[in-house]
Amino acid sequence: QRALFTRYTPGDWHKSNLTNYKRSETVRHTAEWLTADSSRLVQDKYQQTRKTQVETTKTLGQRVNDILFWKSELRHKQEKMIEETKALADMKERLERALANTEAPVQVSVLPGGLQALACC
Numbered sequence: 001q002r003a004l005f006t007r008y009t010p011g012d013w014h015k016s017n018l019t020n021y022k023r024s025e026t027v028r029h030t031a032e033w034l035t036a037d038s039s040r041l042v043q044d045k046y047q048q049t050r051k052t053q054v055e056t057t058k059t060l061g062q063r064v065n066d067i068l069f070w071k072s073e074l075r076h077k078q079e080k081m082i083e084e085t086k087a088l089a090d091m092k093e094r095l096e097r098a099l100a101n102t103e104a105p106v107q108v109s110v111l112p113g114g115l116q117a118l119a120c121c
Helices: 010-109 113-120
Strands: none
Touching: none
């Protein structure tokens, strides 16, 4: 006879089932919300990453162009300096030759009066 009396009544089972159903419904809703939120975060981070990559690529491109510009400027200045150095070296050589050519007449002009006449003829 004891076996006929159960610990839980059908009402208790029904109430327990409803509680479990509501709890699982809440957990499912939370899981769906987390899934949607995670997907949104992934998309946001993907878009942010793409934007950062585009900006970085643009900045690097500008820096490469700046480097190429300044490299060209330096090369141009170097060529001008080489030309100027060559011009100065040529001028120095011409001035040294001119100085050497003026030394002979100076020596003639310092000779005594009678010898000057002999030096020029």
